[in-house]
Amino acid sequence: MHVDTGKPVGAHPLPVRADFDCAGRALVRAVLAIVPQAVMWRRTAADYAASLHPAPFEPGVLNAACLGETQRDPALAAAMRASGRPAYEEALIEPPLT
DSSP states (O other): OOOSSSSOBTTBOOEEOOOBSHHHHHHHHHHHHHOTTOEESSOSHHHHHHHHTTOSSOOOOOOGGGOOOOTTOHHHHHHHHHHOOOBOGGGGOOOOOO
């Protein structure tokens, strides 16, 4: 999870991100329950698809039963169920400039 200060500061909302797996979904739900004005950072269906290829390591099988719904982006849960694979936020990190 990405947290700058632990709480929103001024006009800057709390950004939240996590892996695209059951633990990541649970983490995002927990943060949004406590800080409903938090914004998800790179948590869309498109971000999920981008994090699948290339994955930094071989993911296992996604337990679709624990996903729940993704109210802020309904397409995310649908994409995760269709793929059946977890994805990891490290795949979204851009390579350093050389």
